[in-house]
Amino acid sequence: MAPLRTVDKFVATFIVDNCIEWMTKLPPGFTHEVPQHLQDHNPPIDPVTNTPFIDLENYCCGAHGFSALIETQIEGESPHYTLFDTGPESKSIARNIAAMHIPTHQIERVILSHWHSDHSGGILTFLRIRSASEHAQDMPPCVVDVHPDRPTARAVAFQGPVAGGRPVIGRLPSDPTFEEIRAAGGVVQASGEGHAVADGTVWVSGEIPRVTQFEGGLLSGIRWVEKEGRGEWIKEEQLMDERYAAVDVAGKGLILFSACSHAGIVNVVKDAVKTFSRPVYMIIGGLHLAGAELMPRIDPTVDFLANRLRPSPTYVLPMHCTGFAAKVALEHALGKACVPAGVGHKVTVDGDREADKILSSPSIQ
Template identity: 60%
Template sequence: MSPPVQFLAITFLVDNTIEWMTKLPPGFTHEMRHHLTRKAAELDPITGVPILPLGDFCCAAHGFSALIETNETTDTPESNRFTLFDTGPDSNTLSRNLSGLGTPLGPIERVVVSHWHADHTGGLLSFLDRRSRELGVKTIVDVHPNRPTARGIAPPPSKKVICQLPRDPSFEEIEAHGGTVEKHRDGHAVAGGTVWVSGEIPRVTPFETGLIGGVRFTPNEDGTAGSWSEELDIMDERYAAVDVLGKGLVIFSACSHAGIVNVVKDAVERFSRPIYMIVGGLHLAGPELADRIKPTVNFLSESLIPAPTYVLPMHCSGFAVKVALEAALGEGCVPAGAGHRVTITGIPDDEATLRPPSIRSR
């Protein structure tokens, strides 16, 4: 990455939840405020009061998509860079929420696909179609090259494949629908150097043992039908990070199949910057993952020094870890959801007196 940015804004376009009324920290705004202040609200002809456009409010869906807006300065908002991180699960949700929020498509120069799972790629082709149709431009699509033929779910103990996930778009389909495919196995900077997209995430934490029940279909080399095999480690998964001046790293981990502790350890080792905010799915929902919650929360709240200022457990995190994080971090655990916006403005590092991060052994 280039030097830390002074401006970062995040708009959550797709998430499993919506939340209109819970108190949010400074810099976070509810969707209602957006509709009443950032858009021209219709006035009722009788009362003269703005009408709340409920039909434009975001819908929730099982998936994730966040629009990341970055700038190295606060003086030139017209030069903000826009990166779309994932596209949700289907062709409708992202498009609907973009329209409802009035989000312009033109500035979105790149889509980063965190990993090949349909709840993160399902809206990609429709987004590319719409941007190509309305603007006549191509969109860079940043992907890991190891795209699976198919992925499925085979829960233990039987390990029978009970379903296949919808197929991810192929590289050829992405190109045909107005995308320009960029394949990246290694970490790299995008958006003028303001956003870091990781490479493969090292697995170093003993209790983070991957996606339970994950399987991958591999065709035979001769073109005949293939077979399913266990795939605990989703090695094409990548996180994104933005370094904010005087605050530290904001980490985007869409699903954390690698484990959020592994993600944080990699970011700390790579950048030697404190973690200001963790955003996205922690993949700790369900009874089979309950034993990972306590060590995860302990790491984030006690072993990582300084602890993150904010953790936004979204998408596949699950209710139990939200409760545990709130108990450990208080208002530092933020109930973010679709339609929310976060604005972070940097401050000089010397005024912030940032400490280098460290990880306490337990």
């Protein structure tokens, strides 16, 4: 069994996501963005009515990407703050960190889920913001936890041959280099193996085994490679550098972060269950089921989460690249267990050590 410690408190704050969701009723422990501003962030007060303003100029913005702050704590110990991905670019990460009053100096580690710029694009900006914090000099440098196989370039292309580069739709912006991360104040830690971080309270997976028949990776994925002094685009449907993160909450089970699920969320869940033999309490992130070419994956994915995984997840938070059709299907199958999360939301889960003694073992039917 992997060395993952069970925590007594878990908090996630969503810093970057495609969606802004203010209105939907949320389960206990979930908080919309607006109440956090009005109650916790010292909002500006209207001098006429003595009422706090909904200060839209300084609220979160949506962006095509993902970033979440993970707080983990074991009773009697100090909390740990881990950033999972950083969104696509400099503007959204900077605005939303400021909007949510994120304590950047307390963030010990950035976990990059995979080398795609909609997840890595804000790393350098985050590191610079952290370094500029008035408390940063009292903290150790931030570790940036990455897979060692950083590509020269990636792009998305039409299905079919990629000869001559003609089918390329567009090249993704470059991921930050190891040298750029170090120059911005980060400490690069590159690993393709699973490992525990945050004093053992957060698990970073290794390469995710591909064991399902219907989850076929990123069909439009291509990668630039150089051979004998010449470069070319080659197909890369399986992004083997992708990793997920896991937290184990006492009396609840595993909380899984899968930022894009190019490996397939069923493969992610199967690997987590096999690794930890703990039930899955919550699934968070992009499930990569958007687009016409991925429609056939929706039904078997939903069937697995709703019917084959036992116990089924208490909550599924389909975000980022999940897609509207998949969200509808998940809501139809899971009901209130499918939570419409978005940027600015906060999720708090309190552990229960007594309940942990009778927690059900997971099974896959």
